[in-house]
Amino acid sequence: MKNILVAVDRPKYANQLITHAVQLAKFTDGKIWIIHVSAANPTDLLSREAGPQFIYDKRTEDNQKSAELIKQLALDVVTQYNIPAEGILIEGPMVKSIKKIVKEQNIDLIVAGHKKRNLILELFTENKKKDLIDELQIPLLAIPLVEVK
Template sequence: MKKILVAINIEKNADRLIAKAEEIAQAFGSKIWILHVSEPDPDDYLGLEAGPQYAQDKRVENRKKEGELVKRMAENLRQKNIEAEAVQLKGSTVKMIKKEVQNINADLLIAGHHKKNFFYDMFVGSIKQELIDDLDVPVLLVPVKHRS
C-alpha cells in the first residue's frame, strides 16, 4: 500500500480521514494524495448559465480557500515526514475520484462514511456504493459524524 488517495469534503471530518491515512502511511511508508472535489460550474452543463457575476466570484473565492486548505493539510503531513500532495478538481465527485485513483494508480482509497437511512440511499443514491462497485482498489470507509 504505497499510494493512498484520501477523498475529503473540506467541511466534513477531513481531519479524521487524514489521521487514518497518516496512520496507514506510517505503517507502510506510503505516499498520500489528499483529494477535494469542488462542485462544477453551472456553465459546465449544456444550456445552463453560470449565474450572476457575484455568484461566480463566490465560487472562485471558495475554491481558492478550499485549495489553500488542502495544500495546508498536505504540508502538515510533509512536516511529519510523510510524502503528501494536494489535489483539487472540479466536477462530479464520483467521476473525479475514479479518475484520480487511475491517475495515481492508487493502492487504497479512503473516504468518509455518513450513516444515511434507506430512503435517502434509495432516492439520492450512494456514492460509496458506486465507488466500491466500480473501483479495482480497496476502499476504506471511515465512520464520520454529519456536521450541520
C-alpha cells in the same frame, strides 16, 4: 499500499480521515494524496448566462479557499509526520474525478468518511461509495465520522 488517497468532503472531518491514512502510510512507506472534489464553474458562454454572476464568483472563491485548505493539510502531513503528501482540488463530477486521479497516481486505497443518513433520503440519492467501489476495483476504507465540537 504505496499511494493512499484521502477524499475530503467536509473540512471538519479531514483530520479524522488523515489520521487513518497516516497510520497506513507509516506501515507501507506510502504517499498520501488529499483531494477535495468540487463542482466546476461552467466555461461556455451559454451556461454562464443561465445564472447570476455572483453565484459563479462565490463558487470560485469557495474553490480557492478549499484548494488552500487541502494544500495546507498536505503540508501538515509532511511536516508533522514526515510522510510525502500532496493536496489537490479537483473540479467536476465526484466519481469521474476520483477515477481519473486513481488512474493517474496509481492509487492503491481510498480513505473516505461515512456518516449515517436518513433511510428515506438514501432511497432517493445515489450511493457514491458503492459507485466508487464498483468503478475503481480498489479497496475503499470507510471511516465512521464523529461529530467534532
